[in-house]
Amino acid sequence: MRRPSVFVGKDPEKEFRYGSRNWLLHARYVRGEHSMCLDLADDLQKNADNTHRYAHYVKGLVYADAGRHQEALERFHSCIRLQPSDPEPLKQVAKSLSCQGRYQLSLEAYLEADKLTKHPDSDIYCALAECASNLGQIERGVEWARAAVQAGGGERAGALLARLLLASGDTIGASEAYDQAITMHACGADTLAAAGALRLRAGAPREAFQLLGAALAQQPSQHAAALALAAMMLQHRDLDAALARLKAALSAHPTCVAAHSNLGLALMAKKKYVAALTCLQRAVWSAPLSARAAHNLGLALLLCRRPASAFCRLATAAALQPRQPYTVLLIGIALERLGDARADAAYARAAALAPGDALVRLNRAGRLARSGHAGKAVEEARAVAEILQREKPDAQLSSSLATLLALLRDAGVQLSDLPDHLPCANTPDDLPEDDMTADEV
Template sequence: CSAVVTPELPILERRNWLIHLHYIHKDYDACKIAIKEQLQESQGMCEYAIYVQALIFRLEGKIQESLELFQTCSILNPQSANNLKQVARSLFLLGKHKAAIEVYNEAAKLNEKDWVSIGIPSCYTSLDSLLDHLNNALLLNRHDLTSMMLGKIHLLEGETDKAIEVYKKAVEFSPENTELLTTLGLLYLQLGDYQKAFEHLGNALTYDPSNYKAILAAGSMMQTHGDFDVALTKYRVVAVAVPESPPLWNNIGMCFFGKKKYVAAISCLKRANYLAPFDWKILYNLGLVHLTMQQYASAFHFTSAAIHIQPRMGELFMLLAVALTNLEDAENAKMAYEQAVALDQ
C-alpha cells in the first residue's frame, strides 16, 4: 500500500492563504498575528505578508509606514508593476504628487496594458496636465483604456465633439472593441444621428450579441420610431442581464404607453422610479402617463417632483400647468404657463 505525499508549501508562503482569508473577512487583528508568524518564519522575506501588512497600515491611516512596506515589496519583487503602483498611491496620499507620477511611469514600463491605472489621474493637479499626459500616451501607444478615459474627460467637460473624435480614432485602431463601439453609438444616438448610431451599435452586437447596453440602445431607437413590439423584444433580453436597470424599466413603461396600455406603463415606470428616485425623466414620464389617464392629482405630484430636480425645463412647467388647469387652480396654472414660456425663449 503506497502512501500519497502532499507537497508542502515553501516556508515563505505557508500562511499566505490564512493571511488572505483573514484580510478579505476584515479580521485584521487575526491577520496581523498570521503576518507576524509568517515573517518570523521567513525572516522577513515573505512579499505577500508585507504587502497585506502595508494595506492594513493604509486602512489605519499610517501612510508613511504603508509606503515603507510597499517599497520593501518592490525590492523583494522588482518586476511587479502592482507593487510600484501601491508605492505611487502612498506617495500621492502623502502629497508627493511629482514623485507619485514618476513611480506610476515606472510601473507603466513594466506593464503597458495597465499603464493608466485608476490612481494616475488623481496625481495631476490640473485638467490640462492630465489631458496632455493622455494625448501624449496615445501618441506613444494606442491603448483602448487611454482613449476611453480621454473621451470621458471630454464628456465631463461638455465637449461631445472632441469625445466623438477620440472614440472614432480608437475604433479605427480597435474595430472589435465592443465598449468603444457602444459608447460611440450612444453618443450618436444622443445627437439624433440614428444612422451612425445604428451602425456602431450593430457592430457591437455583431461581436458581442449579449451586450446589454447596445441592445438597450438599439431598442430605444426602435421605440423612437414607433416599433414598440420589436423594442419590447429587445428589452426582454436586457431584463435577463440587468433586471434592476432604471432606464430599462423606463423604456418598457413608455413602450406600453405607446401601445396605450397605461396601467402596465405606470407599473413599469414606478419600478424605474423605485430604482432611481431622483431621475427627473422617469418622474416626467409618470406625470405624462397620469395626465393622459386624467389622474390630475397624481400628474401634479410627479411633475412637481421632477421640477424640484430639473427646474430649468419648460416642458415640465407646461405639464404642470395642464395638471393645475384640470385641478381648477387657475392662478398657479397661469404662473406655470408663464414659467414654461420664459424657459422656452
C-alpha cells in the same frame, strides 16, 4: 501581474530555498486561494526574518482585494523599504490610495513611480489621468491620457481619452479617439457601446446602429447598448423590437431607471396603461430624486386622466428641475383639468422659460382662447406662426395652429395680422430624424 524579484539574504542556498517557493505563492494568489496564500506568506516571512519582499507584496494584494486598503498600504510600504528602486509596490500604494478616495496622494505616488520606471508605462499614465479627472483637472487628465495612448495603452487608454475629451466638451475629439481605439484594437462591449451612444447623439444613426449591434453581439447583457438601440427603435416606432431590447437591458440591470422609464413609455404607446404605470412607478422608486422619472410618470398619469396624481408627480419634477419648460407646461394642463385658476400662471411660466418653443407657445394660445382672452390668444398664435416660419416645418404643430386659427375665426376674432398661409410642413414620412440619447424618449 508583474512579480518583483526577491532578495532574501546573501546566502545563495538560503535564497534558493525560500525564494523558490514564490511560484507557489503566486499560483495560490491567482487561483483565489487567499487563505492558503496568507499562510504561506507568513511561513516565508518567518524563515526570512520578515524580509521576504514578495511575501509582503502578495499579502498587500490579498488585503487590497479584500478592501483592507490600510493593511495593504503597510505591506506595500514594507516592500518599498526593502527595495526602494522597484516601482511596482509604489504603483500599488497609489492604487490603494485612489480606492480610499485620496486622489491627490495617489497622484503624487504615481508620479514617483513614473520617475522610477525605465520606460513609459501606460498603466501609470492612465492612472494619472483618472486621478486628475477625479480632482477636477480635466485638461491635465487629457494630457496624461494622450501620453498613455502614445505609450501603447491600448483600448483602456483610448477609451479613457475619449471620455475625458467628452467631459471637456470636445465631442469631435472624443469621436476621433473612439474611432482610433476601435480601429487599432479589438475593443470590448463597453467601449463599443459608448462609441455608439456618442454617434447617436451626434446624429449618425447608421454608424451608431453598427457599433451598438457589435457591442450586443459581443455581450448581450450590455445594458447601455440595449438602451441606445431601444431609443432608436422607439424613434422609428418599432415598439415590439424596442420592448425586447428594454427587457434585455432590465434583465442585466434590474434597477436601471432609464430602462424602466422607457419601457413604461413604450407600453403607454401600445396602450397598455396598467403595465406602463407600473414600470414608470418603479423608475420613480428606483430614483426618487430623478426629475425625468417623475416627469414621465406625471405625463402618463395625465394621459390616463388622473390630473390630481399627475400634478403631484409633476410638482416633484419641477421642484427638482425648476427650469424645465415642458414640466411646467404639463403642470398647467393638469391644473386646467382640475379647474384651478393657477393654470394661467403655469402656462405663462412655461412660455417665459421657453419663449422660442412653438409647442409651449401654442399650448398657451389654446389656454388663452379657452379662458376667453381672444386678443392675447391671437398674439400667441402670431408668435407661434413666426417661430414655425423661422424653424424647420413641423406637420403636427402646423396642423394644430391651423385648427386654433379656424376656431378663432369661427368665434369672430379678426386675424388680419396673421399670415394667410401657414409654413408648409413635410409629411410624417419626410420628416428628418431627431437625435435621441439612450435614456430619452
